[in-house]
Structure formats: C-alpha cells, structure tokens
Amino acid sequence: MNTREKGGTVVKKRKLTVVSALHITRLVYRSVLFLLLLVQYILYRVRDGENIRSIVESRPVILIIIWAVFAFEMILRFFPSRYESPGCQKQFARNYIKSGSTDIAIPDNNATFLVALVWIVFNCVFGALYMAGILDDGIMILLCGVYSVCDMICILFFCPFQSWFLKNKCCTACRIYNWDYAMMFTPLFFVPGRFSWSLLALSVALLVRWEITFYRHPERFSEKTNEYLRCVNCTEKLCAHKRQLKILWKRIEAAAAERVRRLSKEDHTV
Numbered sequence: 001m002n003t004r005e006k007g008g009t010v011v012k013k014r015k016l017t018v019v020s021a022l023h024i025t026r027l028v029y030r031s032v033l034f035l036l037l038l039v040q041y042i043l044y045r046v047r048d049g050e051n052i053r054s055i056v057e058s059r060p061v062i063l064i065i066i067w068a069v070f071a072f073e074m075i076l077r078f079f080p081s082r083y084e085s086p087g088c089q090k091q092f093a094r095n096y097i098k099s100g101s102t103d104i105a106i107p108d109n110n111a112t113f114l115v116a117l118v119w120i121v122f123n124c125v126f127g128a129l130y131m132a133g134i135l136d137d138g139i140m141i142l143l144c145g146v147y148s149v150c151d152m153i154c155i156l157f158f159c160p161f162q163s164w165f166l167k168n169k170c171c172t173a174c175r176i177y178n179w180d181y182a183m184m185f186t187p188l189f190f191v192p193g194r195f196s197w198s199l200l201a202l203s204v205a206l207l208v209r210w211e212i213t214f215y216r217h218p219e220r221f222s223e224k225t226n227e228y229l230r231c232v233n234c235t236e237k238l239c240a241h242k243r244q245l246k247i248l249w250k251r252i253e254a255a256a257a258e259r260v261r262r263l264s265k266e267d268h269t270v
Contacts, residue, residue: 019085019236020156026073027152033066034145041138063141067195070148074181074202078209085155085236087170087177090229091213096220097227104222108166108175115165115176123186130190140187141196147184155238157245170239172229175221178210 016024040062077084080092089095126143129135154161155171168174181203188196219225227233 016241017235017237018083020238020241022083023085023152023155023238027149027156029069030145030148030152033069034142034149036062037066037142037145041142045138063195067199070181070185070199071202074199074206077178077181077206082235085177086172086228086234087174087236090172090220090226091178091210091217093217093220095226095228096217097233099225099227101224102219103224104218105224106175106218106222108168108173111165111167112175115161115179118165119183119186126187127190137191140191143187144185147187151180151184157242172234172236173223175214179207182207 185203188200223229
C-alpha cells in the first residue's frame with residue numbers, strides 16, 4: 001500500500017494482492033473461453049447446423065481445454081492453498097484460528113435456503129425450455145460460460161447474492177462461497193455426456209464437502225469464533241478495491257451530472 005496527496009489530503013492507495021490478481025486472471029481467461037465457445041457455436045449453427053455433440057466428436061479440442069481448466073480449478077479447491085480466497089479456505093482446520101469465544105454466529109445462514117430455491121427455480125426455467133426443444137445442448141453450455149464469468153464479476157465487482165440475500169460483510173465471510181462451481185454447472189444437469197456430467201459431479205462433490213464441514217465444524221465459519229475471518233488477517237483485501245471502484249463510479253456520476261447541468265444551462269442562455 002502507498003499514499004499520494006490530493007488537495008492537501010493524503011489518499012491511501014492499496015496494491016492488488018496476489019489472490020485478487022489471480023481473480024482478475026480468472027476473469028480474463030474465463031471470458032476468453034466463453035467467447036471461444038460462443039464463436040464456435042455460432043459458426044456451427046449458421047454454417048453447418050451441427051449440434052454440440054457432433055462438434056465434440058469431430059473437433060473436441062476447445063471443450064477438452066475448458067473441461068481441463070475447470071476440473072483443475074475444482075480439484076485444487078479440495079486442498080488448502082494460500083493462493084485461494086479466504087472465503088473458500090475457511091473450511092480447513094489449518095485456517096481455524098481460535099478466538100476464545102464459543103458464540104457461533106452466522107447471520108446469513110437462513111438466507112442460504114432462499115438462495116438455493118431462487119437458483120433452482122431460475123435454472124428450471126432454462127431446463128423446461130431445453131426439454132421443450134427450444135434450447136439445445138450448446139445454449140446450456142454457453143449458459144455455464146456466462147455463469148463462470150459472472151462468478152468472477154460477483155467476487156471482483158458486485159455480488160447480488162451478497163447485496164440482496166445474504167447481507168454478509170464480504171466474500172471472506174460468505175456462507176455459500178464454495179457453492180460457486182455447483183451453481184456454475186447447474187445447466188449441465190440437462191446435457192448428458194462424460195465431459196458435462198463429470199464437471200457437474202465434481203462441483204457437487206465440492207458443495208457436499210463444504211456443507212458437511214459446515215455442519216460438523218460451524219466454528220470455522222463464524223467470525224466470532226475464527227479470527228482467520230477477521231479483516232486484520234485477510235489476504236484478499238477485495239473490499240478496498242471494491243471501495244475504490246465505488247468512489248470512481250461516484251466521481252463518474254458526478255462528472256456526468258455536472259456536464260448535463262452545464263449543457264442545460266448553455267441551452268437556456270442561447
């Protein structure tokens with residue numbers, strides 16, 4: 001972290017942490033992978049009219065790469081790592097720093113059921129369209145690609161689950177952090193195949209492991225009992241970057257409003 005002076009006041013400027021930089025890297029390559037899928041889907045639909053299964057059988061390279069990338073990401077989640085977000089690492093015993101308190105408080109726990117219900121209903125709509133023949137396998141895979149990009153947007157910029165449902169302070173304290181891959185690959189439930197269902201199975205295994213750990217060791221998930229979740233021990237510092245983005249957005253809004261005011265004033269003086 002360094003400082004700079006602006007208008008006589010010292011403004012603290014925080015550098016990106018390693019974990020945050022890795023999040024940005026994931027956002028970039030997930031976006032690239034999604035665009036590759038989108039281009040392939042459009043080309044084959046417009047030019048050849050093939051479905052996604054015939055594409056896999058004839059030219060499986062892109063889907064194999066995508067499968068390998070996400071399978072590797074999920075396998076890493078089963079093990080402790082200092083290069084992962086504290087939000088998913090709090091489940092491990094080595095990251096449990098006893099605070100001395102026995103008051104286990106997880107205020108957003110009840111909201112998890114609502115999140116699960118909303119997500120299931122939301123994806124059932126796409127599932128019904130798929131069963132009706134309106135959507136095909138390719139669209140369901142593209143939907144997973146959209147979810148994968150949105151997952152990183154939630155972490156880096158804005159998370160509707162945090163803001164509208166869970167109300168948790170940050171990703172580190174998020175009750176459903178390790179639900180991300182299971183939510184990401186939900187559409188693959190409707191796409192039979194070894195690539196799709198293996199990713200789905202791995203993501204569900206992550207979710208089940210997370211939930212079992214939560215019910216067996218809830219003390220690891222509470223800031224009151226686990227000092228690892230407290231801001232002073234955070235290795236991510238995304239809240240600082242999100243705060244900087246909010247300040248930048250407010251400045252842009254203020255500048256836009258001022259420009260509109262000036263143009264309106266000029267129109268009245270003409």
